[in-house]
Amino acid sequence: MQTFRTIKSLDQCLKGYRPAGLRVGFVPTMGFLHEGHRALIAESVARCDITVVSIFVNPTQFGPHEDLERYPRALERDHELCRTAGVSLIFVPNASEIYPPGFQTSVEPGPVAEPLCGAFRPGHFRGVITVVTKLFNIVQPDVAFFGQKDFQQCAVIRQLVRDLNLGVEIVTVPTVREPDGFALSSRNSYLSAADRERARCLSRGLFAAQAAFQAGERDSRTLVETARAQMMEVDCLQYLELRDAGTLEAIPGLVEQPAALCVAAYVGATRLIDNVLLTPPPAALSDHELELVSHAINRQATAGAEGPRSS
Incomplete structure (x- = not known):
């Protein structure tokens, strides 16, 4: 495992891999790594030849009164987790490496960034996708891995990749939880x-x-209120909303498409986010569709019994 602190040194190393056609996986993080990050790394190691992890507490995604200065940092521990997880390269730039003097350009997100966290953290997603765009350009990965816990962030980044033709496959990895269900963060x-x-x-x-x-309830208001009734112990429930899993548009009536129930709340001075996916089962096939499927299966079975035909 190698560690790089400058864009130039990382690029020189990656140039040695690219001509060989090796598949590069990328896990961007802000450090203080935990088992949720290990799950992202494991997916990359399983799917790719080279895994790059960045550790960078990005100042542009923090608001004026947020926790940039006290955001937890443990670089030595992060290195050890990366080493044991099979990471190939670690990129640990400082702020001036990513945002050098004279830096002026930002990437502006669209409507998918406006609800949920976007409504309460102005400028947050502008900072997120600006640094993600820079990191994608620096690493040039084939695949990038993000956690489902940051559900809106995943949606914003997928939109970014589509809109700007960045050519990176985005893989969302399920949220890793403590044994009692509490989401790791x-x-x-x-x-x-x-x-x-x-x-x-x-x-x-x-x-x-x-x-x-899962028991059959489909009314969005009832589902939200079912969740809300269990959340009375928090100090401030910032939002609890049911959104279309693809577009993040509100679902005012029945849930008939994949949806995400998303929450942000303060417990003490700590802001926490979490979500679960609600996915309706596939619609039942009509009698005509069942007949077509049955016919296709029978044809395949008959062909198998006859054996392959010579051309």
Whole structure:
């Protein structure tokens, strides 16, 4: 495993891999890595020949009164996790390497960035996709891996890649949770033991709504209220919304397409986010469709019994 602190040195190393046609996977992080990050790395190691992890606490995605200065950092521990997880290259730039003197250009997100966290963190997603665009240009990965816990971020980045033809496959990896269901996050380190216990109500509420959905409930308002009833222990429920999983548009009536139930809340001074997916089962086939499928299966079975035909 090699570590690079400058764009130039990383690029020189990657130039040695690209002519060989090796598949490059990329996991962008802000460090203070945990088992959720390990899951992202594992997906990259499984799918790609080379795995690059970046560790960069991006200042442009933090608001004026947010936690940039106290965001947890543990670089030595991060290196050890990367080493044991099979990472090939680590990129650890400082802020002036990514945003040198005279830097002026930002990437502006579209409507997918406006609801949910976008409504409460002005400029956040502009900072996210600006740094992601830069990192994609620096690393030039074939595949990039992101966690489902940051559901809106994944949607914004997928839109970015489509709109700007960046040519990177985006893979979303399911949220990694503690045994009690609590979603892993670097910011969990802020929580006291008492606050950590109270914060469990977020995943408890999401799972209650998910269970109701699996039992047949489809009314969006009922599903949201089912979750809300379990979340009374938080200090501030910033939002709890049911959104189309693809477009992030609101779902006012029945849930008839894949949806995400997303929450952001404060427990003490710590802002936490989480979500669950609600996916309706495939629609039942009509009698005519069943007949066509049956006919196709029978034809395949007959062909198999006859054996292959010579041309």
